[in-house]
Amino acid sequence: AQTVTQSQPEMSVQEAETVTLSCTYDTSESDYYLFWYKQPPSRQMILVIRQEAYKQQNATENRFSVNFQKAAKSFSLKISDSQLGDAAMYFCAYRRGGATNKLIFGTGTLLAVQP
Amino acid sequence: ETGVTQSPTHLIKTRGQQVTLRCSSQSGHNTVSWYQQALGQGPQFIFQYYREEENGRGNFPPRFSGLQFPNYSSELNVNALELDDSALYLCASSSSGLAHNEQFFGPGTRLTVL
Numbered sequence: 452a453q454t455v456t457q458s459q460p461e462m463s464v465q466e467a468e469t470v471t472l473s474c475t476y477d478t479s480e481s482d483y484y485l486f487w488y489k490q491p492p493s494r495q496m497i498l499v500i501r502q503e504a505y506k507q508q509n510a511t512e513n514r515f516s517v518n519f520q521k522a523a524k525s526f527s528l529k530i531s532d533s534q535l536g537d538a539a540m541y542f543c544a545y546r547r548g549g550a551t552n553k554l555i556f557g558t559g560t561l562l563a564v565q566p
Numbered sequence: 567e568t569g570v571t572q573s574p575t576h577l578i579k580t581r582g583q584q585v586t587l588r589c590s591s592q593s594g595h596n597t598v599s600w601y602q603q604a605l606g607q608g609p610q611f612i613f614q615y616y617r618e619e620e621n622g623r624g625n626f627p628p629r630f631s632g633l634q635f636p637n638y639s640s641e642l643n644v645n646a647l648e649l650d651d652s653a654l655y656l657c658a659s660s661s662s663g664l665a666h667n668e669q670f671f672g673p674g675t676r677l678t679v680l
Contacts, residue, residue, distance in 0.1 A: 552614045
């Protein structure tokens with residue numbers, strides 16, 4: 452069975468600084484996708500960034516980038532130039548390829564941004 | 567374009583009762599997934615509906631059931647409620663069941679079972 456592990460329950464970063472959130476996963480599949488989702492307090496979960504396993508290049512979306520280490524089954528999220536609006540719970544998620552929407556989530560990392 | 571909506575926002579039930587939660591998918595989306603998010607945990611996949619058929623289920627007992635309607639909106643029904651069913655229930659929609667299509671989440675329904 453696939454699993455996703457986030458070992459940092461809470462993280463804190465100063466505004467304008469950079470922070471990295473860690474995620475490891477376990478799977479025997481070769482076709483899969485990895486995601487980082489952001490869940491602000493009392494607000495909807497939104498997709499931050501997505502990585503296809505077959506792509507060697509790390510995904511980037513503006514201030515958000517990932518470090519995808521396929522052999523190590525590691526998928527970390529780097530947030531550059533942190534902003535107050537980045538404060539939220541961040542979930543790492545796995546989804547295998549094929550006709551399924553089933554996401555397997557980690558337990559989340561609560562990110563605080565200090566002004 | 568209207569996003570994913572869910573109703574009600576909050577709900578309080580007692581143990582043994584039944585509950586129905588509703589989800590309206592985003593315009594153009596034909597796939598809806600339901601997740602249970604217990605306090606302090608990541609969401610857990612309950613099941614997925616594609617074109618009115620259940621086509622994927624997580625480790626939830628049969629008392630968790632669902633429906634998808636011709637307009638692709640969906641219901642989650644939970645019978646014989648237990649205290650552990652207290653959670654945030656999220657639905658997510660996408661334009662197909664293919665893995666590369668992004669899922670859009672609703673705001674959730676907070677269910678409290680007393």
